[in-house]
Amino acid sequence: MNAQQPIVPDPAGAAIAVRPGEQAEIELKLLAPQAILEKLREMPVIVQHARNRGVVRQLETVYYDTPERALFQRGMSLRVRRSGKHFIQTLKLLPDIGRPLARWQWETSVDGMTPDLAQLPVAEIGDPLTTLTPDALVPAFATRVRRHARQLDLPDASVEIAFDVGTIEAGTRQEVLSEIELELKSGNAGALFDLGTQLLDAAPLQVGTRSKAERGYALAFDVVQPAAKAEPINITAEHAVDDVIALLGGACWHHLLRNHAVAKEGSDPEGVHQMRIALRRLRTICALFRREIPSPSFEAINSEARWLMRQLGQTRDWDVFATTIVSRVATTTPEVDFGGLRDAIERQRKSNYSSLQAVLDDPRYSRFLLSLGHWVERRRWRNDIDSDALAVLSQPMPALADKILARQQRKVRKRGTHFRQLDTAARHSLRIELKRLRYAAEFFLPLYTGHAPAKRYVARLARLQKSLGRVCDIASIRGLLGSVRQGDQAALHLAIGTVTGWQARDEIAAATTLRKKWRRFKATPAFWGR
Structure with a gap:
């Protein structure tokens, strides 16, 4: 039982097929x-x-x-x-x-x-x-x-x-x-x-x-410990709405827990990223279902998920800055000394991970995990709703899926009105609605497996979301650069100026690509309601 070289387990282990037993x-x-x-x-x-x-x-x-x-x-x-x-x-x-x-x-x-x-x-x-x-x-x-x-x-x-x-x-x-x-x-x-x-x-x-x-x-x-991505959820046309909410909520709980140790250790930036994805998916569930099922429990879960996302947000921003932006710019400008900037970024990262570890040790976080598990196992969304909402819960999922997807697409189109003139805040709002539409489409995709347009729609949506995310990240990095402007270190300020220049160039190029992908997405026919 001697210690050996580090290994990474195969995430595919979760996919072993076993016949259910007792x-x-x-x-x-x-x-x-x-x-x-x-x-x-x-x-x-x-x-x-x-x-x-x-x-x-x-x-x-x-x-x-x-x-x-x-x-x-x-x-x-x-x-x-x-x-x-x-x-x-x-x-x-x-x-x-x-x-x-x-x-x-x-x-x-x-x-x-x-x-x-x-x-x-x-x-x-x-x-x-x-x-x-x-x-x-x-x-x-x-x-x-x-x-x-x-x-x-x-x-x-x-x-x-x-x-x-x-x-x-x-x-x-x-x-x-x-x-x-x-x-x-x-x-x-x-x-x-x-x-x-x-x-x-x-x-x-x-x-x-x-x-x-x-x-x-x-x-x-x-x-x-590897970071774990969200696993597919096999929703079928026979599933009632009530069962689908339980399946989706349980999957988010599982996704969150599987990335807890990675995020806390700081061994892989993907851990924090996947925790944020789990929380976004959870908040999307709350947003998608609460119109037809106006249970106060959706807002209670959403509120705590929003709190935890904020705690993870700064850590994620510095991870992106350190692992992608600076490395890419440094590769193309070898004559610039990025050592001082990297050191400043790493200090910020360590500080944020230290703060995050305290959050993950906080009883509030433990209480959130327990309340989320309790919400799923007790199906708390059934509480404090009228007979009409209870009737919706007993219905098969396909009809409501059509309605939810159509409604979310309308929200996206509304947020994207006058797309070329959208400022940073408006783009961020559009990005949120796009993510919700993408998660909704991915959640319900198994219901539409017979329709080839479904995968095409989701693929174009994902590409649009990625491009918009790149533009929004540029705005975030601009704020982070401001926080490391300190002292009179010429090399540090030269590195900051170089990154700023590259970001400005990227923003112009990304905006052009983004407009094309927006037009292409708008022209993609919906795959539901057929």
Whole structure:
């Protein structure tokens, strides 16, 4: 279990096809120091609903993989756990995009701490298990945990709450483990968020976004957590509007959590970018549905998503400045010294990432994640609406999709009136509506798979949005340049002037291209309502 070179897991691991079974683990993880866990053990909500004092166990777990980490690369983890005299082998998959709390798993008894693949439904699970031999697996890392578990009988669910304290171990490396696991045994998954929120009310907790296995791989092999893009959501014509909102909202929750660790570590600028995309998609859902379903919950979710987007915004702006703009200009003007400008930008980036880390540690962020999960699992948009809105929720999605897309396209065209004369603020407003139209088109695209024009429309929309984004970014960079104008460093000011000149040239060229793409988009026929 020696540390090796950094690796990046294959995002395609999430796409493994598995036949649904009864072995879906639905779990919410909360993180806190051990002292806080001790304080929470006897909370009234736990004592009142616990069947008994619970059970304390010492759990020794070894995780296995091939030397090439074939299981990890496919989004799997395989472990053998000893609890007393019993040995349990468990294979887990990545969370389901449609149910972000759910992880498919298979548990079987084995004779010792060595895995036995013959006990697993290998044919059902598929590669790479079908090609593995027993001797191909080696220990990767281990955990040693003291677990205090209690069964809670809540009003509409049975939940196991486990207080885990221990270590993750990989060779000479070690990491403290201190967390609460809430596992749904039966009933409504919304109960996990109800309970999680009550625990957060009593102590500062963080929502856990990585499993023990993910943390173990990071510790043992210096795994670089990759940023994750939004995954396709398979909406069908048979889905009711109510189900579609739940699917879309759950996908946004999953997308947000999968990028939390990357954004917080600052290891890849794409992490912050993808978190912002997840939030924009979430806000788009709120904007698209609230006319027909005027639930106050849409505005509540939108408000907190807007707050978090603002916290991420400055960090994203400096990332774009550092990783694209300066590098491109420096390549074309090698005679200019950009060292001072790069140093100034990097100081700003570090400052913004430091501020962002504080935001992601803030209880307000944890509360937002819990409220979003609660909103999805409890389908809170059903609350405080009249019978007409309830009737809309029960309708099949296609008819409403046509209506939403047509309405959003009208908004885009209205914002784009007198396109050539739009100022910076008006272009920004148009960009927002374009993004909403694009996300709406992508959300509902599976409903129109039989229409070739659908993909053409989305492609032209994406190209227009990208061009408009480039123009808007130029305006943002202009403001950032102003914030690094300090001192009398001639080289720094020369670099700033060079970037400013290139940006002005790019703005003129981009404006011409943008007008062409706007005309082309306006001429593209709608793919809905046919």
